Amino acid sequence: MKKALPILCLLLLFMACKQEKDCSYIKDYYQTIYLAEEAYFLGDFQRVYDLISEVESHCALLNQRGPYEMLKYAEAAARIGKDEKALQLVRDLIFEGYEIDQLAQKDAFVQLAAGPEWxxxxxxxxxxRRQYLHTIDLDLRxxxxxxxxxxxxxxxxxRKPGINRDSIYKIIGRVDSINDRKLKNTLDRYGYPGERVIGGYNIDDQQVDAGILLFHVDDYDYYTTTLKRLIEQGKAPPESLGNFVDSYQRRVKDQKKFIYGIYDNVGEEQIIDYENLDERRVSIGLPPRSLKSRVDSLRRAYYGI
Known part of the structure; x- marks a missing residue:
């Protein structure tokens, strides 16, 4: 029996590593999460639970800004009576930076919050909370x-009247160059500096997202290769690559055609090979445009915005 235990431990370790290795977030994760988000806004909590449970069977869950799938999964579990799973996810969410009082205010958790396990x-x-804070890099934030x-x-x-625009553009060029070097170093060392790396809103009451920097860098080969790899690993949001590529396209002289259609106000005539747009979007983890439109509409109605 004593000899069997180390073998069993090694087997479990191998299976865990294989599970992580076999997960392609682009192929196995993002599209299902978008469908789960749609189901959440439609009030189909059983479908939310089923979809994310299936994803969880072969991929470690993320909690992306926007879908916030772990939170929706926890709420769905609570609403369909899967209390044990909901409580497990509540603990997991604390390690994602959520505060216990913040979670207790969710309608889905009202009954759970009154119970002894909560x-x-x-x-x-x-x-x-202290353990969570040790996992994020506040200096990088x-x-x-x-x-x-x-x-x-x-x-x-x-935008200021009378400003010497030429001199400002020179300063902007220098700032962009410095930011480019820093961003590359960050991506190489930490992956994309999202909430799991630098924390979320409740750290200092501000949203900190490096995404805007991708609109102003130009190393096409580096960013497309690096971001695609990180997205595949679940370490960068799919929109990071879409935003970089389409903003790059926008800056190229005499090239106003877009590849991933990230701008909602862009018509078909401004998108390269529009018929294959959704295929390209899915290939980097973005939702098909029609699904994005549906979810965006449902989200606005749900939150009254």
Whole structure:
């Protein structure tokens, strides 16, 4: 029996590694999550639960800004009576940066929050929160904020009347070059600096997203290759690549055609090979345009915006 235990441990480790290795987020994850988000806004919580459960069987869950699939999964579990799963996900969400009081205010968790299991989690919350804070890089968060501020500050100066635009454009060029080097270093060392790397809104009451920097960098080969690899691994949001490529296309002289159709106000005539647009979008983890439109509409109606 003693000899069997190490073998069993090795087998479990191998299976865990194989599961992670076999997960292609582009192929196995994103599209199902978009369907689950649609089901959530339609109130079909059983479908939300079933879809994300299937994804979870072969991919580690993300909690992307926008879909926030782990939160929706937890809410769906609570609403269909899967209390044990919901409570497990609540603990997981604390390690995603959620505060226990924030979660307790969700309608889906009202009954759970009154129970002993939730109260046990609440007693652990301070310890769990400290553990979470040790997993994020606050120095990198500060750097991303500084990069964004510099990116926007000089561009905002272009709107001032009488400004010497040529001199401002030179400064913008230098800032973009510095940000480009810093962003590449960040992507190479940490992956995309999303909420799992630098924390979310409740760290300092501000949304910190490096995505805007991708609109102002030009190394096409590096960013397309690096972002595609990170998206495949679940370490960068699919829109990061779409935003970079289409904003790059927009800046190319005499080239106003887009590849991934990230701009909602762009018509078919401005998109290269429009008939195959959805195929290209899906190939980098973006939803088909029609599905995106449906989910966006449902989200606006749900939140009253």
């Amino acid at each position: 109260k046990a989690i609440a007693l652990e919350y301070d310890t769990l 500060k750097q991303v904020v500084e990069m964004k501020d510099a990116d926007q500050y000089y561009r905002s100066m272009l």
